[in-house]
Amino acid sequence: MKLTIGYSPCPNDCFIFDALIHNKIDTEGLQFEVRLEDVESLNQKALHGYLDITKLSYHAYAYALDHYILLKAGSALGFNCGPLLVHSKNFKLDLENMKVAIPGKLTTANLLLSIAFPKLTNKKEYVFNEIENAVLSGEVDAGLIIHENRFTYQERGLEKIMDLGEYWDAMIHAPIPLGGIVIKRDLNPELQQKVNRLIKKSVEFAFADPESCMDYVKAHAQEMSEEVMKKHIALYVNDFSIDLGETGINAVKLLFNKAKELNLFDYNDQKLVID
Numbered sequence: 001m002k003l004t005i006g007y008s009p010c011p012n013d014c015f016i017f018d019a020l021i022h023n024k025i026d027t028e029g030l031q032f033e034v035r036l037e038d039v040e041s042l043n044q045k046a047l048h049g050y051l052d053i054t055k056l057s058y059h060a061y062a063y064a065l066d067h068y069i070l071l072k073a074g075s076a077l078g079f080n081c082g083p084l085l086v087h088s089k090n091f092k093l094d095l096e097n098m099k100v101a102i103p104g105k106l107t108t109a110n111l112l113l114s115i116a117f118p119k120l121t122n123k124k125e126y127v128f129n130e131i132e133n134a135v136l137s138g139e140v141d142a143g144l145i146i147h148e149n150r151f152t153y154q155e156r157g158l159e160k161i162m163d164l165g166e167y168w169d170a171m172i173h174a175p176i177p178l179g180g181i182v183i184k185r186d187l188n189p190e191l192q193q194k195v196n197r198l199i200k201k202s203v204e205f206a207f208a209d210p211e212s213c214m215d216y217v218k219a220h221a222q223e224m225s226e227e228v229m230k231k232h233i234a235l236y237v238n239d240f241s242i243d244l245g246e247t248g249i250n251a252v253k254l255l256f257n258k259a260k261e262l263n264l265f266d267y268n269d270q271k272l273v274i275d
Contacts (some may be wrong), residue, residue: 005057006035008040009220011229012236013042020202040104058177060106062267064188070273074181079239082165082176083109086158087142098141105130108178109146112164148232174251203241
């Protein structure tokens with residue numbers, strides 16, 4: 001049986017899925033047709049249920065609940081790993097009226113920005129790796145950076161306004177749910193469990209032999225130094241990527257409930273996670 005699966009070319013996703021899609025583990029008769037896309041592109045596809053399995057932002061998941069249910073393996077959660085709001089050194093802060101570059105409306109980064117600064121509405125969408133340049137060129141006053149840019153922004157002359165991960169931790173005292181792996185809700189529960197089991201094995205394989213996936217990581221991160229690749233993986237892949245557990249599942253619910261409390265979105269009471 002062949003299933004479509006979408007994830008980003010970022011180091012953390014390549015690390016997680018390398019063993020699965022390159023048959024380094026027993027895939028139990030399943031084959032996977034891979035779609036590599038920026039996470040906001042995957043978010044948009046998830047709204048329409050285009051893929052059988054997909055990475056998506058937890059913000060987007062709130063709008064894709066009719067199509068998908070969350071797997072326990074493959075997620076990106078953690079402490080101090082959230083998006084950073086940055087600006088150029090000559091920028092005068094005006095946190096309500098500034099124009100901000102965001103990596104997509106449905107990203108968890110944008111949701112956190114809306115929670116922290118509910119009156120900030122002047123936003124412009126960019127692909128995540130174009131945001132630093134937009135700030136430096138003066139197209140925008142500030143930028144919301146994610147992924148590997150958090151390791152390089154200072155080298156480019158940018159300064160941090162706020163670490164939204166630290167903000168979330170101080171307010172909620174729980175890991176920040178950034179991205180998850182979901183599967184079509186109408187697929188057989190046994191198949192859902194099998195896919196979850198395989199992704200878990202894929203992550204465990206990568207942890208047991210980290211160098212085994214580096215060729216795949218490097219193939220999709222050619223502009224990144226190996227040091228930054230490994231920092232990226234270390235920041236976003238952890239025990240929550242093997243299994244969300246009760247703490248991870250609760251963190252997702254806390255994010256959804258905070259957004260609902262602030263009227264940023266509503267969501268129904270559908271089951272969030274597979275058994």
